[in-house]
Amino acid sequence: MHTPDPLTPDAADRVRVAVVGTGNIARFHVEALRSMPEDVEIVAAADVDPDNLERFTDRYGIADRYGDMDRMLREARPDLVHLCTPPGLHHGQAMACLSAGATALVEKPPALSLAELEDMAAAEGAQGPWVATLFQHRFGSGARRVRALVESGELGRPLVAVCHTHWFRDQAYFDAPWRGRWDTEGGGPTMGHGIHQMDLLLALLGDWTEVSAIARRQARTMETEDLSLGHVAFANGAVACFVNSVLSPREESYIRIDFERATVELRHLYGYGDNDWTLTPAPGYEEQARSAWAAGESGVSSGHSAQIAHVVAALRAKEPPPVTSAESLRTMRLLAGVYASAAQHRTVTPDELRRGAPFHSRMHEGGSPW
Structure with missing residues (x-):
């Protein structure tokens, strides 16, 4: 020792x-x-x-x-x-x-x-x-800037959003013994790939109220899905569509939020910097939106270092480190809602995913739902 x-x-x-x-x-x-x-x-x-x-x-x-x-x-x-x-x-x-x-x-x-x-x-x-x-991805300065603008109301209400994870993984990737299995990975790209973008969307828009989704096994040989897509509604009135794919040769991670006074977009793949974000003001709000955007946080990429620095600082201060279990549960509850909706062919709400309910103890029920 x-x-x-x-x-x-x-x-x-x-x-x-x-x-x-x-x-x-x-x-x-x-x-x-x-x-x-x-x-x-x-x-x-x-x-x-x-x-x-x-x-x-x-x-x-x-x-x-x-x-x-x-x-x-x-x-x-x-x-x-x-x-x-x-x-x-x-x-x-x-x-x-x-x-x-x-x-x-x-x-x-x-x-x-x-x-x-x-x-x-x-x-x-x-x-x-x-x-x-x-x-x-919550901890890059671009995401922290957008979150601050959401909280201040500078861009107006969030109205419509897009959350796409278009990645590519071939069959050899899923031939690893633990991948693409419910008992060892918990799910397919909804759980293992798109989870980063879905979590970032929740960090920016807050609590979700309902989700409707489909999931498919389109091209890969495995237990779980290789594609999911659908739409989710938020407590603040915003609505978003999402795609989680590992079938996409042109890979891209993309988030777009249309606020009343501007559109904010993020295009990247596995991590972003400030230059991967763009702001498009609505007519009549050019100066206000650009001024608020320019005044925001900058200079931090979305790599592991960004979050780990916050985790270490929190522990040194004897405080709970981010991302807390409560916030992680909100994201995981949305993923469970995607699987529940896809399997049952109906809209699902967070309250339906409590202890003892279907899809609470596992992300699938019975055999493969697709």
Whole structure:
């Protein structure tokens, strides 16, 4: 076991961090953490694959490596654990972290079902530890600027929105043992790909009130859908259409919101910067809209670093880190609504997705619904 140097300046103030799962996504987490050495100390990494673990820890200079997460929690005593593992493992691993007194930052989707995520939320302490979901697109300055304009009313009411995730994944991608299966991934592109854009839409427009959707397995061989689309209504009166696809050779992530005084658009693929956002004022509001837009936050891309910096700052302040379990549940409830609507061929509301209801404990009921 590696013991931190007690003479290291401010070592006691740093957040002790561990990483579980050392695949490709974990490198984004570690590189973000390494950009803030005065705030964090990476104390350990764990993976059941010893070769991956060795390569990863050697590359990033992480001294303590574990093949067993429970042992790591006991011995390394992290404050924060980044769960970079397949979705089917998130519930059990997050619960183990909370039991050990460590906050869990979970890659998307945070769980396989609403029931699992509610269990995780119930296990949080009032003063921590907590569960946070990695929804980094909320934290780029463009999204934060739009959210501020929504809250201030500078652009008027949001009226109509579009939320498209057009990505491409071939059959080989879904031939991985855990992908495209209800019991290990929880769903198809609705859960594993479009979830980022759907979460960002909710972060910008707030609570949803009803959803109507269809889902299909158009081209890939797997249990889950490879396409979903539909429309969702919001408590503020806005309505949006959405597409979640892994069948699209020309890939694009796209959000458009038409406000009373301007249209705001975001075009990107897997992450955005300020230049990926555009504002088109309505006639008569050119000066007002452009002035409000120019005065907003800028300079932060939507990568992992943007959110992880907020997570670390919150833990150092002993506050719940973003994105909280309550916010993650709102997004997961919308995804469950998409699956419920597609399977039942009807409109679904959030209140229908409470504990004990169909689609609460899993994102499908019975056999494949399509």
